[in-house]
Amino acid sequence: METDLVVPVKALPDAKSRLRGAVAPDEHANLVLAVLLDTVTAAGEADGVRRVLVVSSDPTVASVLAAEGFECVPEGPARGLNEALRHGAALLRQSDGPDRKDKGQIGALQADLPALRPDDLAAAIKTADGRRAFCADRQTTGTTLLLSAAGHPLNPMFGVGSALAHAASGALPLTGQWPSLRCDVDTAQDLAVARELGLGLRSTALLCAMAGGPIEC
Ligand SMILES: Nc1nc2c(ncn2[C@@H]2O[C@H](COP(=O)(O)OP(=O)(O)OP(=O)(O)O)[C@@H](O)[C@H]2O)c(=O)[nH]1
Numbered sequence: 001m002e003t004d005l006v007v008p009v010k011a012l013p014d015a016k017s018r019l020r021g022a023v024a025p026d027e028h029a030n031l032v033l034a035v036l037l038d039t040v041t042a043a044g045e046a047d048g049v050r051r052v053l054v055v056s057s058d059p060t061v062a063s064v065l066a067a068e069g070f071e072c073v074p075e076g077p078a079r080g081l082n083e084a085l086r087h088g089a090a091l092l093r094q095s096d097g098p099d100r101k102d103k104g105q106i107g108a109l110q111a112d113l114p115a116l117r118p119d120d121l122a123a124a125i126k127t128a129d130g131r132r133a134f135c136a137d138r139q140t141t142g143t144t145l146l147l148s149a150a151g152h153p154l155n156p157m158f159g160v161g162s163a164l165a166h167a168a169s170g171a172l173p174l175t176g177q178w179p180s181l182r183c184d185v186d187t188a189q190d191l192a193v194a195r196e197l198g199l200g201l202r203s204t205a206l207l208c209a210m211a212g213g214p215i216e217c
């Protein structure tokens with residue numbers, strides 16, 4: 001069985017506000033884009049992943065992803081992270097052929113995993129084995145990956161304390177090590193941890209290119 005992933009991204013001027021200050025103000029949007037590209041590149045290379053669909057109404061996000069060959073659709077009429085995820089999941093389900101209808105697993109993957117390794121994501125999906133499941137972030141309170149049960153709705157509950165909410169909804173906590181899947185970057189400190197794990201090519205290139213930036217190359 002293969003899994004389709006929805007990756008939500010806010011409008012760039014508002015995105016990753018807690019990460020502001022990690023790089024110069026005029027590089028913030030480029031950092032958000034580099035982190036996104038590293039995330040979707042690794043996700044697309046993971047065994048068990050069939051499609052990666054970004055949901056964002058930001059035109060720059062859409063054009064950068066299109067240029068790199070990734071799928072992006074605008075948000076639907078309802079605003080908010082969980083609404084964007086539901087919208088992406090519905091579009092994926094609608095486009096399923098008869099062989100997959102009502103059988104596929106859909107996941108929500110955060111867009112801020114710049115150290116993501118395809119093998120960590122593949123191992124988490126394999127462990128879920130078609131069950132509703134989630135992977136908590138390294139602080140254990142947030143969620144970096146939520147998987148629907150095969151053929152069932154995603155029912156996303158992202159937001160403050162989402163790990164508890166997902167567990168309470170019956171999702172299986174995925175407890176493997178998978179540090180790259182747990183390291184979402186909300187703050188400059190998270191970015192430093194991701195850097196220790198090993199950033200993807202885009203984030204590495206951006207940070208290296210910045211004179212006096214946080215990475216010495
Ligand atoms: N499409 C869409 N994505 C969203 C929305 N709200 C949050 N996201 C995305 O959901 C993911 C998780 O959100 P956060 O980690 O809180 O990221 P953020 O909201 O950009 O960060 P902060 O401004 O620091 O809270 C990020 O990839 C966001 O871009 C939304 O309303 N629509």
Ligand SMILES: C=C(OP(=O)(O)O)C(=O)O
Nearest residue numbers: 142143158159162184186
């Ligand atoms: C919205 C979430 O992300 P974060 O905690 O990284 O803001 C979440 O984990 O549910």
